[in-house]
Each structure stands twice: as C-alpha cells, then as structure tokens.
Amino acid sequence: EPEVTQTPSHQVTQMGQEVILRCVPISNHLYFYWYRQILGQKVEFLVSFYNNEISEKSEIFDDQFSVERPDGSNFTLKIRSTKLEDSAMYFCASSSQGAPTGELFFGEGSRLTVL
C-alpha cells in the first residue's frame, strides 16, 4: 500500500540552526501538508501546498518556515533558525483530492528536538 515517508525520524539540533525535514508524498497526490504536534498537545496545521504554491498557512508558519517541492517527488519543510519552542513532531500529509472529501495520508512523523 502506498505511504507517505518522512526523514529523518528524529533530529536533534542546536537553537538557531537550520533544519530541513523531508517528505516523499504518495506519487499521484496533488495536495501536500505539514502539521506539527508538540508533546501532549493537539495536531496543528502549518501549511498546505497545491499547484506548486502555498494555498494556505497558519499563524505558526512565519518567516522562519518555508516549504519546497524541489523535484516533483520530495516535499520539504525548512526552519531557518530553530527555537526551543519548535521542538515537536512534524507530520507530512498528502491527498489526491482537496476539500471537502479528500482523504489525507499522513507520514510517521519527524521528531525535532531543539536544544
């Protein structure tokens, strides 16, 4: 069964460093998302991406965050200068259809620890 894959599974970084989290969405999907979940808290939307551009972003997704689909298969989330509060599990998701019926397929997540 096709799945969304994310790398790395766990990354530890120092505050202020740049981090890139990578995702390989399901191959025929058109809609891509990043979510995050701070330990013990809700799953929070960060950004959605469609047709090679951001379609929506949350307040969390400030200038320190960026997304890219560099080669038609990968979908990356970059955090330019990490803060302690960026420590979280980051989930990538993809969907073949948009709202309101599209089913999102989530990856297993990348755990980011900022020291």
Next chain:
Amino acid sequence: DAKTTQPNSMESNEEEPVHLPCNHSTISGTDYIHWYRQLPSQGPEYVIHGLTSNVNNRMASLAIAEDRKSSTLILHRATLRDAAVYYCILRDVKRGEYGNKLVFGAGTILRVKS
C-alpha cells in the same frame, strides 16, 4: 478552531462495539464530517467521512443524525489496536475558515481493556 465537541475519553472492552459521539450543532449544509484517529506515536490516520447518509467501510461505520447536528463513529468490535485518539472534524469546500485543511481538536482518547 474545530467546531465539534467530543468527550475527552472513553473506555471499551475488547471485542465489544464502541460508539464514539461527536456534536456539531453549528454544522453548515456543505460541511462533511470526517473522522481520523491517531495511534500512539504515529501520524493521524483517516477512518471515514460522510455528508448526510450513514457510511460503512472496512474500519468503521458512521451514523449521522437526521438534523446533522451530531454523529457517531461505530467500531463494531474493538481490539487493543483500536486504542487511539479519535478526531471528529468538519471539512468544507469553501475557502474560508477551513480552507483546504483539516483542523484537529483534542479528540476522544479511546482506551480498550482486554
């Protein structure tokens, strides 16, 4: 914020049916009702969705009230593997409050006893 209300937690016995309720009294006519679940240490997983009619799939059934102000996710025979957080989410096609994203609330923690 998600416009649904779910109990914080529920408990079930293994191999018994589980009915997970969700209230969405302000639902609009074009809102679809989606259910996702999140197993421990995993990403969310799609369970089922519906608009007006009851829906069945291999994982669960979704019963939607006639006035659509509430719905119930039914797991016909709970297993230990069904222990997870279950999220009831409204999703609309209009690019307004929901846009194209899913908005997760706190969900219901389902515990399954053996």
